[in-house]
Every structure is written in structure tokens, then in C-alpha cells.
Amino acid sequence: MHETIQAIILGLLTGGVYALMASGQTLIFGVLKVVNLAQGALVILAAYLSSSLFVSFGIDPFLTVPIVAPALFLLGAAVQWCLLRPLHRSDASQLSLLVTFAVALGIEGVLTLVYKSDYRTIQPSYANRSWTVAGYRIGEVRLAACLLSLAVLGALALLLGRTRFGRAVRATVQNPTAARLLGVEGDRVAALGYGLGAATAAAAGAVYGMVYSFNPNSHYDLISRLLSIVVLGGLGSLGGTVVAALAMGVVSALVGALISPVWSDFSFFVVLLAVLLVRPQGLFGARLRGAL
């Protein structure tokens, strides 16, 4: 029993980190209808930038987020503007899939050139500290990461719900043509959306780098999980993404603790396939994908 509850706690904390990473993915899909295969690479890029700032200037990894996020925002907006915007055609969704994959490779290539391929971890003094609550261990960094995720997700929800930009995004998501008629500039909204999605990777990267070891090609593992999460959540649904991420964290941790770690990711993929069998649109996906 103790083991089960410890696994659930761990799964929720891990799920929180994944929710943060996947929220950017979901936002990008919602706005652009692009499956962003570069999201994992953006997270790893952020982890490296954060690590460099920490090692060279002693900036606390959590405080690197406000520095790294704008940089990734610009990068993301540039990717959309220069590489994805020109694609718009009937089969843009297939082509963009491959272009974002190329972006992921490009980022990986640059990271390999600059940082080499050895593993590294961001090691602030508190990286390995943990609290004991009622006999259960809770890693400080993991809890902080989970809180940061909640904060970023809350900010995203506010941004989409309360601002002019958010209204423009939602209008674009629901009906691009009507939105354009109403004066929403689709390309600009798309660039902002991709930029914003990339910026969330900054927060995710700092956290990821403290909790796990990473190297330039860690993004392949990330992307497989992120994709499963966003599909399970219903592509484009922010709330669905959070639920799916937490579900993935808990299912994997439970299977890992109670059955065997070799089946933990597998079990999640099976859940995903089973859900798709019943609901091809995912848990929370509307058939028309009306709301973000």
C-alpha cells in the first residue's frame, strides 16, 4: 500500500512536468493545426540554455526561465514565420509534420556541435533534497516543478480566456475564415501561438534538466510521450492535456512499481490505443475541435 501511494505521488509529480511540456504542444496544435515534432527538442534546448546560465553565471535554474523564455518565443515565432507559413497548401498538415521534424533535427545538430553528446544534469544545491510527509518522500524540485507547471498553465488559460490575443486565437481555432473576415491576422496569431508554445518549453526545460539527465538526443524520448499525451487528451484541448499527462504519470509509475518498469511506458501506449479504439478523437477532443 505504501508503495502504491508513493508511486501515485511520484506519478502525479512527473505528470505535472509532462503537462507543462505538452501544454505548449497542445497550444501549437490548437492554433496552427500543426503537430509539432520539435517540442521535445525545444525543451532540451531550454534545458541546455538553463544549464549554461546556471554553470556560467550562477543563476538559479528557476530564475533562468524568464531569460530563456523570450529567446525561445522568438525562435518559435521565427520557425512559424519562415518555415511553416510558406507551406500553407492543401496538404500543409503532412508537410508541416516533416518540417517540424527537420527543426528538431536542426536543434539537435546545433546542441551536439556546441555541447557534445555527454549526459549532463543541472545540479543546484537543492536538486536532490526531499521532504518526508507522513512517511512519503517528495522531491523538492519535483514539487516546485509541479507548482511552476500549474502557474504556467494558469497563465496560459488566463491569456487565452481574458486577452485580445486569446480571443483572436480562439476565433482562429473555431473558424479561421470567419476570424479573418473579422480582422484577425491569421499569420500573426499563428506566429504568436507557436512562439508562446515554444516559450512554455523554457519553463519545462529548466525543470526537466534538474530532475533528469539529458543529452542532445533526449528529445526523441520526450516527443513520443508528449505526442501520446496530446492525442490522448484530444488534440488541442488544454484541459485534456493536463488530465492525460497526469494519467500517463500515474499509470507509468504504478505499473513500474507494481509490475515491472519494463512495461511502464508500454502500458500507457496500450491505454492510448484502447481509448482511440473507442473514441478516435481522444478523451476530450471535440470532433470539430471547437475549443482550446
Place this chain on the structure above:
Amino acid sequence: MSNRSRGRDTGRGTGRGTAGGTARGAGRTRVRAAAAALAAAGLALAGCSSSAAKPSASSGARPALTIGISLSLTGDFSDSGKSAQRGYQLWASTVNAAGGVLGRKVVLDIVDDTSSPTQVVTNYQNLITKNHVDLVFGPFSSLLTVPASQVAKRYGYAFLEPAGGGPAVFSQHLHNLFFVQPAPVVQQGDVFADYILSLPASQRPTTAAYPALDDPFASPIAAEVRTRLQAAGIRTVYQQIYPAEATDLSSVVTAMAAKKPDLVVAGTQSADAYALVKAMVQLKWAPKLLYLSNGANDPLNFPGNVGAGNVNGIFSSGDWFPTATTSGNSAFVAAYTAAYGGAATSIDSTSAEAYSCGQLVQEVAAKTGKVDNATLISTLHSGSWPTLEGDLSWNSDGAANASYVLVQWIGGKLLPVFPADRAQSAPVLGKLPWSG
């Protein structure tokens, strides 16, 4: 470190394995393999010189001795591939400075396999049938060793290989293959079992746990140690295989801690070794004794990834260390630091393994006056040959008959501690730093 860098080895292809250390390199890497090629294709980046010294003609009366080698120079394990490259090049420049092998200048033809088995076959085909190299050395990463060794065998080439020590390599029963490390990888943990069994009964642990990475170069090590310790009456209370993509080993450590083992013997590569220690530190649980087969034997990267304060007391084993008294080692260390800078402790054992292949060629040439493949194969199969890795002799399948050295982190340094004749410090039996 014997395998730490076997690059691709561990790499699990597809999206698996984040943490899995070396483990994950593979799949990923192949993507780059394709990438690589295409890239080159697309850009015709001729500029990116292959780092290989291409066989240049010239060089006096006697023809050069060309040696073809395929290494994983791009991709996940490129750092370790480069370590191998340094070892080979250091040997070549050393031997050339002394007049070459039998008066023939050594020229290395090093190509990149981008960690793909398809590419490694193409590379050895090219080296042997297109470039007509005189000799070949094995590829850097061990999963590629099997297909590469088949090509070498087909053309009757001796196959000195520093990286492929898994069971699959030896079960091919290739007479032309020589694994240039002290013993098959499976036996890497034997030295730790020897040490435990050498302890007086009062100090011996009574229970043990065996977590291991699902990898041909990790889990067999733990299994081998378990067999021996179990036979000696040390009870197994926990064993678990975890996959390379398990970034987070907290659940493994939680389950293991619940069984309260005295001893943990982990079959690890690199990232998973870090993850295991991190999880233990975070959960504030430590066994009395901790052995990690790889990862902890990497003085460059281990402290940075687990925290320098957490290393003391951890055991590992290795094939080579800078202060070894093996044949030619001090000269090797001096030459290495002179050529590449840095401290002796920053030398990767991979460089020493690669250098040792060269030593063997030199020794055979000195003894027989010949450097052809048939002579190499038949000569190496008899007698014992001194290298940086120790004195090696091989069985008919290419497995060497020496043993690894037990190392331990003591006072922030990685020191050989067992067996006594190779130890530079006595093993320290104390609490692990985070055990509170």
C-alpha cells in the same frame, strides 16, 4: 568504463530510453545516420573533412601500413567515438615517430558509421574491398561489432576490436576476432564478487539487490554477480530489469529500499547509473555497499551528474586506469596529456583500449617480422601479450582471459582497490554520504 561508451550499444533505438544512458543512443542515432548521409548528399559538404588521415601514398621506400577503422563519430556517442579515435591516432603517431611498424609508416583510414549497422557493413566492405587496407580494427560501438566482424571474417581479416564484449560476439565462434579488453563484459562484475567473498564472514553482507538496465552489456553483469553471491549464501531480496527509457528510477529504488538489502549490485551504463544514485539520494536511502558496473567508473562525468558530494564509497570496475602499471602505460599517459592536454584522470579508458589494439600489431610484427592478417590471427592465438589493458591471451572465440580491476571513490578520487596486486588503496567500508 569498459563499456561505458560502447555507444550505440546501449542505445535503444526509437524513442525509448531517456535515461538509459548509453542506452539510448542507438535509435536516435540512426536518425542521424540517415541525417548524416543525406545532409552530405544534399549539401555536398565536401568541406567537412573526414577526420581520418586518408592513406596518402608516398612515404619512402616501404609502402605504408594502412589500417581501416569505422567509428561512431557522429551521434550520441560521438564523444566516446572520439576518445577511441584519439587512442588510435596517438598510437599511430607514437609508432611513426619511432620509424613505423617494420619500417612501414602507419596510416589510419578512419570512417564514420553514424552508429548504424547498415552503414558499418558498408564501411568495412569499402575499407577492405575498395580501399584495400592492410588491416582493420573493430568499430567503436559493440552492437555493431557482430555485423562488422562477419565482413572481416569473409575476407580473412584479423579483427582486433576494443569495444564488443557481449555474449553475442563470442557465440559467433570467430577465430579471427580478438576482444582487446581483459575479459568478456559479462565478467566485469566478477572482481567485485571476488572482493565480497574475500571479506571475513562478519563483514560480509547477508542480503543483496540486483537492479539492472535491459542491455546486453549491463544486465548480464548483475546476473553473473548474483549467481556467485547466491551460491555463497548471500540472499537475493530484490532483482529488477528496467528499460533504457526509464528516466526516473525512484520507483525501482523505493521498491528496493523496502527490502532493506545490505548490498546493491547494479548493472548500469551511464545515465541510468546517475538516475539510480539520484533517486537514492532523493529518497535518502543507502545500502551498506553499492556497486555500479558502469557510469560510476567515469571520473569525468559521474561527479557532475550525481553531485560531487555523493560519490564517496561507491564501487565500480574498470579495465584501465591512469595509474595502472601495465605495459607502456606511463608512456601512454604522458603522450596523451602532451598531445591533448588535460590531466591523466581525464583520459577515457576507451582511448587506452584503442591504443592497445595498436600495441598488439606492433608486438606481433616485432616477434614474427610480419604484419599480415594470417600471421596476426595465428600468432595472437598463442602466448600472452602485454598491453595497456594488462597481459592478454585469448580463447578460440576471441575472449581474453584476464580480469577487471575493482575501483572505488575514495576522498573524491576514483582509485583501484582490488585485487591487492593492482590496488593503490585499500577498499573503504563506510557509510555512503547520503545515508544520514
Place this chain on the structure above:
Amino acid sequence: MRTAAPVAGFVALLAAFPFLVTAPWLMTIALFTLMYAVLASAWNLVGGYAGYPSLGHAAFFGLGAYAEAIWFQHHGIGSGLAPFAVLPLVGLAVAAAGLPVAWIAMRTRSDVFAIVTITLLFVAQTLAYNLRGITHGAQGMAMPVPDFAPATFERPFYYAMLALLVFALLLSWAVLRSRLGLALLAVRADEDKARGVGVPVGTAKLGAFALSVGITGMAGGVWAYYLSFIYPQFAVDPLVTIAMVLMVFLGGRGTLWGPVLGAFVIAPAQQYLAYQYGASQLYLLGYAALFVLVMLVLPRGVLPTLADRWRRRRLRADVGPEVAVEQP
């Protein structure tokens, strides 16, 4: 059939190649090139004609490789040419395994389909690792090493791949001219509308998927035998999928010869240039650049673009420049 002669010539040239060029290293490159031509043509059936971009075909490549290896584990070590004889069985088995998978995956539409098929890749690889009793897990599986003469060692594998390529092309050609082909093109154009007017959408998609993965699996079988040893991470390798996709996109999706052209350009370049200039860390960047370039400049692939240009030129010659300008 005015195309029959050049096609026959092309196949005859490929058949004669091992006798014209005997250097083993060239044969190795040719062998892998044919393999990729087979894979790209197979992928094209689903990704090109039906417009469902599968990113999981490597799972079936691996399945074929393992089926071949497991067969020989259990039926004694046949060597020599025997392993080629079971290929049709391997193909049927892989195609059968593909049916239920396709049934689930193809309920989703193209972007979700891509993601689901990626997932499939991981499921297949995990199974290869974890079903140790069957696959030997991470330790890998050995195949018998054939005792072909070193000088002509590659020949049997080369002809096996060539046979698969001819088979894949004939199949593609037949599909294009059949009701199945029409149904697939209708699916690609507008699946809902196609279903509405009574096109057997489900059957067409399942049929195309099964054919496609069956061929992919047979190529995996030959590959496994040639390498003589398979590990999960090499057998189920995302690179294989990525390469297939890029080749099809470069040559031209939904065309008969586009995938072959793509493979003939990319595969040898890859093999040779990685060998020749492999040590450069700029590879990944170059690859990414090539990828983006193809997508931006030649989004439909070389063959359709050339065909278009040729048609436009003829149009211009026939009707005059004004009309041609209006061509998109």
C-alpha cells in the same frame, strides 16, 4: 504500352548489374539502395496513394526481421538460399498482423494517424525487448551465416531485393489501375465525400495497409539475413521510417516511380557520403536543411514537378504564353 520498353530495360539493367559491377562494396551499396526503393514504394501505397502518412512502418520492417529470425530458430538452421524461400510466408504473416493495427489506426485522420503509428513503433520495440522468451530481448538474435563465396556474397540478397522491388512496382501499378486504386485516391481527396458516394473506404484502406506492410516485412526479412544479427533497436528503427518518408516526398508522392527515384538518389548518397565525409558534426544540420528545402521548394516531389513543367511547356507551345501563365 509505350512505357513498357523503358521499364523492361530498367529492370534488365538492374538484373545485369551484379555482373557488370563486381566490386563487393558497390554491391553492398546497391543492395541497400534496392532495399530502400522497396520500402519507399511500399510506404507510397499508404502514405502516397491514400494520403495516410504512416510513421510506424519500421515496426513492420522489424516484425519481418524477427519473423525471419524466429522461423530459423525453431526450424533448424537452414542456410544458403533456404531463408529466402520463407519470405512469402513472412510477408503474409506481417500483412495479417497489420490488419488489426490498421483497423484501429485508420479510424483516426491523417495527423492523428501519424502520431498513432509513431506509438506503434514504440509498442513494437518494447515487445521486442520484453518478450525475451521469443526474441531474446536486448541480447539480440542471431541468424545463420550463409556460406556464399566472398566475391559474390551479396548477389543472392541483391536479387531477393530486386524481386521484391519488381513485386512492389507491379503491385503499385496494378493497384493504380484497379478499383482499389480509385478508392484510395478518393480517400486521399476527400474521405467523407468518398464514403458518402459509396466508395468502400474501409476495405480500401485496410487492403492498402496490409499490402504495404507485407512488402515492408519481407524487406526486413532479407535485411536480417544479410546482417546475420538483429537487435531490437536496429530492427525497429525510426530512421528506417524517416528515410522511407523522405525518399517518397523527394521523388513524388502518389506516383509509381517517384519513390524509386527518391531511393536511388538518397540511399547511395547516404551510404557513400557518410563513409567518405562521415566525421563531420554538420551532418544533422545539413540533413535538416535538405529536408526543409524539399518541403519548401519541391513539396510535391521531383517527378510531379517535372511533369507539370513539361505539360506547361507543351501547353505554351500549343496555345501560347497567356494561358500558361494562368497555370498555378
